[in-house]
Amino acid sequence: MFYELYIRSFCDGNGDGIGDLVGAEQKLDYLAGLGIEGIWLLPILQSPAYHGYSVTDFFSINPIYGNLKELRSFLASAHRRDLKVILDLPINHTSPSHEWFLRALDGERPYRDWYLFLQNEDWLKARRHWDGEKVWTNYSGQWAYTLFGPGSPDLNYESTSLWQQMKEVLTFWLSVGFDGFRFDAAKHIFDFSIEKGICEYQHSRNIAFWKEMTSHCRSISPDSIFVSEVWDDARIVDLYSAIFGIGFNFPLAEDLKSAIAKKDPELLVISLKTDLNRCFRAKRSYESGLFLTNHDMSRLVSSMNGDRELSLLSMSVLLSLPGVPFFYYGEELGMEGVYNMYFNEEQLEPFLWYENGYGPGQTEWKALGKNHPHSGVSYEAQEAVDDSYYMRFRAILEFRKSNPWLRFATIKSVKRKETLIMLKVTGESKSANILHNLGTKKIAVDLNADVQVINGTVSKYRNKRYLGALSSAMEVTE
Template identity: 30%
Template structure:
């Protein structure tokens, strides 16, 4: 078997830097804070950290409005702090992946300030300017076009008006942004997660989007139209291939694309001859209903749709979606962990998932997220899943000695790292055990995945490699179930200390229990 690239066997750990660890008491996490927790991450067993944006920014969208693509925001530290974090991570065998935000900049970026200075500006065409707006809508509510009084035109913004979209049809924009990639690659970063990759090119005729017949009043206003002309345009694949070529000039680096599209469209981002993004993020499980039939269908659909030679990846949580424990229920979080960590390919874990953090209710006066402020009351806010990491049961959870930028949540006294490290059967120790098994048995990464079947609340599938077969049984229900099995030995369990148990033709699983059985040949 061909040796895998590091990212193919990797478990990637997403860090939302504002919320991971504060080192200076301002209540906001920073680079030195991440550095302080590298040993924890190494002990967890992950391979790479992906850090959400740390660039200079007015923080209208908490770093996804970039004012300088080649700097560090003082909130997070200095470039020296970043270089030290990178070196210390590499010393521990951890890779570092940065968030790249190419679709839009901040309206404070020098490029946009120059672009809006006059219609004759040499950077006018770096952004999307129009005399008349079409009907395109912002993902954060309202029209995507903002009137500029000084120059008498509208500019386009897929998100906030403080986030004007760059014109990727302009070769000068491509050159400048590819030089940004090179700046960080030369510095030693190991790859990029590319924000909203599927939005980067828009219809050059600016045609109106058609109405969405399935739109309901409980949905965000952006769902009232079908995004035919402002997203997933065929031309985007040329850009992705060019971006991949830049990254490939630096051996051992990875390009990951954020893409929220149906599976058929998602697969096109691997690119012709697999020269697109290495990993188009697979959010299908994150969006799936939590029952055995739905999960089995999602897994089978994805695996069967993969182009020849394309590498799979799986995501259960991130900074834009409700936490796993909130979506599936606290009782099911160990089942979700066993599911994720027994799937083939590259895995991504969101900080705090390993201790079962849930969404934290945010009082209206403490809401920070502009997605909620612009469209209150329809659940667009992402603050609940971005709250500070809980390191211990103290008043401020070991996150800060100041006032946390978001509330910690009432359960932090027992849902925290220190408490779970002391408890043998904790979720944290289950994650560590399953990650260790994944290291011990490479077939869990690159072996075959067979017989994905749902039987009422029971999800079952087989992982097969050279000389070994593992049966995974997951009870996604609240009642005990019996499962047929061949003879074998339990090598991992969730609810009880069943490792080493010999099974034969039938095995019982309690509610919310999972087993991994090594089958006799």
């Protein structure tokens, strides 16, 4: 299991109100106590943007987060706790303030070749794939390709010297101590056709690029971990994920949340059969990156319209499935936040350590719009209450931690009986039946004595066992 960590909002180690590496290191025992095995660190490279995805120096840490010595200390401390750490590395584009881009505007080589500048006036007609927005930006009379907006001019990997430069970037961060990378916008390396003058994904060229980059990393660190962000249909996701080893399962995240929010068991069955089709095979070319939310999505409780029982059921279903689970910081508290593409700060709010909103380590870099002090959502308010959202969420994580065989399990069948979903799964060491009740009433189930409650309740009455409303359980069969 991986914990997606937005360091700015997590823990402040120097008292300036902004989360940093020193603060994050102080909370590693907390993270290890959740049962996670890895940390996905959102961008920490030097950048003018709060999100860090527009880089000004690929070899430097944003000074508000700390320095190289503090990063090495954080990584070493994580490794002592058997935690892997992967860096979110956005190499598709840079900030317009990056020295490379400034020198490119001056016409200096090779930097001029590292960005795509307008060569044909007809190219200005090109529009972005998903929303029809313009993709060219005028910088003092020079038009550059900017798929993700004026603050992010795209790098031009038509230049072979840029490939070598990026290998040096990867080498550097592996040498610092990272265990691998989450690669942002993996399908966008080649997404503009110079021949046609339109936005067009060139998947074969992208895959050739990533094969070379991942092979380079593995030549340095054979056990490197790679996770790809490819938001597309299953066929395209398969192509990329086979190269990286882990691919985020975006369709499953959306379909699973929709099915649970609607309490629709048939929709959930369809989702599992469709989005996890490869998990019905014993041999798989990659692992499914299981998640429900991330920094580009509304938080889980908000997705469930504030219903925390449905949120916990969603996590129960997710963590019963084959693959590598990822969950977003603060979801264990039931934090809320609605994603807005043009103002995406609400789901990035400070992790609330204290009920009054203040105390050692509490970040205060932005106002709390959703997760207010004295609302009961804080870690302080929940960690000592047995049936709090946090404690129940943590129990679901403990279930997954105690059943590592599920990661590589094969789904043998998915069936439905009224509101009950039944999965039969088999791993190398054991097999099990996993049950999820999407109904609002308890339901009689055929379970033996060897039952693990994932979430909710399992009760017994007159020699019959009942799975509670919105509850999940697993019966080990062999």
